[in-house]
Amino acid sequence: MTTYVFFISNLLTQRGMGKQLKFGFVAVLTTLMVLAGSILQVGEPLMAASSVYGNCQSSACTLAIANQIYTQYPEIPRAEQANTTLLSRFIDYHLDAKARPAQYHLDWELSMADYLDTPYSHSPKQSANDTIDNVDQRAMQTLSRQQRHSLVRTLEQLFTQ
Known part of the structure; x- marks a missing residue:
């Protein structure tokens, strides 16, 4: 995934896009990757707790x-x-x-x-x-x-x- 980010950023630079656009694109893409990772990591326990006996502690x-x-x-x-x-x-x-x-x-x-x-x-x-x-x-x-x-x-x- 990181290679893909660098490929896109290099492509934007070669086409004359400014450094601000390149930085903005990398920042947005990195944020999306972090959010997706945290959702995948946290999503499993949330799904498990939705069962009838998911929170059975007593x-x-x-x-x-x-x-x-x-x-x-x-x-x-x-x-x-x-x-x-x-x-x-x-x-x-x-x-x-x-x-x-x-x-x-x-x-x-x-x-x-x-x-x-x-x-x-x-x-x-x-x-x-x-x-x-x-x-x-x-x-x-x-x-x-x-x-x-x-x-x-x-x-x-x-x-x-």
Whole structure:
């Protein structure tokens, strides 16, 4: 893009355009490039927040999402503990403990890998075992691969509606 700007500015200079016009053109083009970059950078979180559950930060919200999923998939174990369920803790882990975005499939897969205690990192000091209960890990491991895939797809779809 920078080469294109210099090409246009050289073209304007060769055709007898003044230095003021050349400077004005470069200034406007640079401003447009900066604005386009900031819109592209900021636009993604704004689009993610527009979903129904995009700003789900409370445990009541995650519990509501979990209950909605339990109605679709009653075979998923609830593993209830202190007014939370396996899925609500999984969602809290994904959104709060790991601070991963809710709209991306791969991020949900990484959280599932944490719950299955599957290593995916090259650094040995990064471990999720500190924040995940062993009961939750065992409950998630009882699900078949297809059930886990369906769960991840459903979570992704709920957060991107």
